[in-house]
Amino acid sequence: MLSKKTKYGLKALIYLARRYDQGPILIADLAQEENIPKKFLEAILLALKNNGILQSKKGKGGGYYLARSPKLITFGQAIRIMEGPLAPVPCVSETSYAKCTECGSEETCGIRIVMKDVREAMAKILDGTTLADVLEEIDKAEETQKGVLNFCI
């Protein structure tokens, strides 16, 4: 299960993506709009900034904004920063491999064999989905919803 931290972070990224090239967005506004505790959000945005996903501007007229186009930011990148590696076990992680403590031979570990496939499947989706993709999907879903509503009326 994703932590609240990660959910908040993803919500914030989607929010900022929707307002890309509208200048810096205030933490306070973002927090209020998305119902995120402001101080908690501060820490999350800072982490995203320190990892190159976001940029910020201080002082009046300041705020946060995407460091690059929504087309170039993936869910995978963001989730790894906030939640850690995608891999269910460290021994199959591509981005932060570690030997499983007390796991004898890695090549013949049943758990590892299965989790390798799981990691790959997750990575394929999350590293292949950009913020721009998500915005598009949201728009599509909203159109469909409108259709459903009209149909109901």
Add this chain to the structure above:
Amino acid sequence: MLSKKTKYGLKALIYLARRYDQGPILIADLAQEENIPKKFLEAILLALKNNGILQSKKGKGGGYYLARSPKLITFGQAIRIMEGPLAPVPCVSETSYAKCTECGSEETCGIRIVMKDVREAMAKILDGTTLADVLEEIDKAEETQKGVLNFCI
């Protein structure tokens, strides 16, 4: 990341699957062979029993054994018992759905749209992989390893 609890449990299941129809296995033996704290393992096996994956026999000659053929026990079943639902967010869980707190409209939530795909991909693998499958894969991997060793010598 999988918790130690889950890893221990999966190890135990694979161990028991390998010895299916060899009668009950002692917790103590299992714990020692697989390097799992005995008391912790007790709790894990009990949970698996209470969820229909294992059966046990008390008294002398007792122990734990699979409740049914390794072909009929999947990783998905076991992981859900020990780790909880596969779904990254409760609102896409098939086995234990719950509305995300403070998530306005479910149909147009960007996070949900992506995580739905992730859940499906994970479930496809984990619900499609039985203990018998894993034993087979382990054997295959061990054969390959032998080949590598001989080649090296």
Add this chain to the structure above:
DNA sequence: TATTTAGCCTATGGATTTAATAGACTATTA
């Protein structure tokens, strides 16, 4: 029936992580 075996139950504890809040500090802009 008595005894031993081995799983079952309750509870405790430390360590770590998660979620949230408070307050002082610093850079920037007008």
Add this chain to the structure above:
DNA sequence: TAATAGTCTATTAAATCCATAGGCTAAATA
């Protein structure tokens, strides 16, 4: 220089994870 808004350090409550201890209960065997 005064106001703004991000940055940093601490603290805390709650939850979860990992592990251990000790007594209880069911079952097999002598």
